[in-house]
Amino acid sequence: MxxxxxxxxxxxxxxxxxxxxxxxxxxxxxxxxxxxxxxxxxxxxxxxxxxxxxxxxxxxxxxxxxxxxxxxxxxxxxxxxxxxxxxxxxxxxxxxxxxxxxxxxxxxxxxxxxxxxxxxxxxxxxxxxxxxxxxxxxxxxxxxxxxxxxxxxxxxxxxxxxxxxxxxxxxxxxxxxxxxxxxxxxxxxxxxxxxxECGPLSVRATKESVLRSLSLPLAEAMAAQWDFPAMQTLLSSEDAVEGPLAFTQKRKPAWQGR
Structure with missing residues (x-):
């Protein structure tokens, strides 16, 4: 366009x-x-x-x-x-x-x-x-x-x-x-x-958690972050498997963003 x-x-x-x-x-x-x-x-x-x-x-x-x-x-x-x-x-x-x-x-x-x-x-x-x-x-x-x-x-x-x-x-x-x-x-x-170079879903989950936590008490933020949408997406993703696997195989991860 x-x-x-x-x-x-x-x-x-x-x-x-x-x-x-x-x-x-x-x-x-x-x-x-x-x-x-x-x-x-x-x-x-x-x-x-x-x-x-x-x-x-x-x-x-x-x-x-x-x-x-x-x-x-x-x-x-x-x-x-x-x-x-x-x-x-x-x-x-x-x-x-x-x-x-x-x-x-x-x-x-x-x-x-x-x-x-x-x-x-x-x-x-x-x-x-x-x-x-x-x-x-x-x-x-x-x-x-x-x-x-x-x-x-x-x-x-x-x-x-x-x-x-x-x-x-x-x-x-x-x-x-x-x-x-x-x-x-x-x-x-x-x-x-x-x-x-970083996992795109990890970057997104990190950004979301940091920004949403700014308005919360520390203990509440640490508990709540597990249920933030981007964090939920990250934790159930293929990239969450690929990252540790690439580390153990001593290679660069092939991020898919899913």
């Missing part, structure tokens, strides 16, 4: 999604939101796709957030049911998504990156939730995810001032996994390759 504001490439079980509005610093208008939600719906539902990378077109921006020109013209702040970019309110997809932040990630663009499971940043990347500076608030998960990922005081320092943070500072704060020394998409592919 051809999209207007995004491109989708597949490299085996890896899906690469690129926001394609470089002339607008990859800010998302209403149609871009709809397209990205459909793209991530397709990724979530396709058994042949195990990992996704999300990046932006061009060298300046990952995503500059909402298209404020559209808003100023009366277009509003409407986002699809699955959230900003079809991702920030997507709580039912256990497949991992990697943000390859190639430039500016502002407002909703930063929230989009925070919603990904791993974040690789170009050395020139800049992050901020500047909504307070324009009379708005970070309502696409930034108010919740940033404190969760870097702690309350550091998050408040960013949220209440809208200040900008470099990739290096983001690494120190803990929301960046790696500052790429070269091409950020190449670095993100390196993380994807590591994920693809």
């Amino acid at each position: 051809t999209w207007t504001y995004a491109t989708v490439e597949r490299e085996g079980p890896l899906t690469i999604v690129t926001i394609n509005r470089p002339e607008a610093h990859n800010a998302l208008n209403a149609q871009a939101h709809i397209e990205l939600e459909a793209i991530f719906d397709a990724f979530a539902e396709d058994d042949s796709q195990w990992v996704a990378i999300l990046t932006g077109a061009g060298e300046k921006a990952f995503c500059a957030g909402h298209d404020l020109k559209q808003q100023a013209a009366g277009g509003g702040l409407t986002t699809p049911p699955k959230g900003f970019g079809g991702l920030t309110a997507r709580f039912d997809c256990p497949k991992p998504v990697i943000a390859a932040v190639n430039g500016v990630a502002m407002g909703g663009g930063f929230e989009l990156a925070l919603a990904c499971d791993l974040l690789v940043a170009d050395s020139r990347a800049v992050f901020a939730l500047p909504e307070v500076r324009v009379g708005l608030a970070a309502l696409a998960g930034g108010l919740q995810r940033l404190p969760q990922q870097i702690g309350l005081k550091q998050a408040m320092g960013m949220l209440l001032t809208g200040r900008r943070v470099s990739a290096t500072e983001g690494l120190a704060l803990g929301f960046v996994n790696e500052v790429a020394q070269g091409d950020v998409l190449t670095a993100a592919r390196g993380w994807a390759a590591q994920l693809l």
